[in-house]
Amino acid sequence: MALDPACAAVLNQTDQFQQCTHQLDLAGLGVAAMAIERPERSYEINIPDRENGQTIATVQVNGQPMLQWQVADMTIEGPPPFAGRSLRAGFTKFTYSLDRDLAEAALVLRRALFVSQGRGVDIDALGDRGPVGGCWAWQPERIPQLRRFPENRRDFSISSEVALSDDVEWLSFQA
Numbered sequence: 001m002a003l004d005p006a007c008a009a010v011l012n013q014t015d016q017f018q019q020c021t022h023q024l025d026l027a028g029l030g031v032a033a034m035a036i037e038r039p040e041r042s043y044e045i046n047i048p049d050r051e052n053g054q055t056i057a058t059v060q061v062n063g064q065p066m067l068q069w070q071v072a073d074m075t076i077e078g079p080p081p082f083a084g085r086s087l088r089a090g091f092t093k094f095t096y097s098l099d100r101d102l103a104e105a106a107l108v109l110r111r112a113l114f115v116s117q118g119r120g121v122d123i124d125a126l127g128d129r130g131p132v133g134g135c136w137a138w139q140p141e142r143i144p145q146l147r148r149f150p151e152n153r154r155d156f157s158i159s160s161e162v163a164l165s166d167d168v169e170w171l172s173f174q175a
Helices: 009-014 021-035 091-095 098-122 140-145 162-163
Strands: 043-046 054-061 064-072 073-078
Touching: 009 021, 009 091, 009 098, 021 098, 043 098, 054 098, 064 098, 091 098
Parallel strands: none
Antiparallel strands: 043 054, 054 064, 064 073
């Protein structure tokens, strides 16, 4: 695709459900960074475990606060212009009306909110069930090949540093 400063532009180039969701997100961020010649950007996201379906999700960009959402289940309760917005279908289209940097941060925070739901899921109780059709791995034709690996589960609730410790060397490379 041609370089595009909007990270969601990659969604216009391919069927997102036939891609790895997280790889496609990263590709979009990479394309946007190349388009505006941005050598680096850091996102720090904090999403406490939900209580009664609610949490407050925040994102800092390069150490500066960018967004703070009050979230109930998968709906943003506030503040405007996000109040009342579902984080499900239609959210990406909504971000086209926002400033490019705000839209990018909103999409990153949205993905983190989706991922954060995993902490409340009893993986053992799911068995072989999952988000059929939601991404490349969960397309119906691949379901017979899917295998869960419980021994690969790790709990990073103690410290965010623990989550990054395996990646320190890789993250510190110099191009």
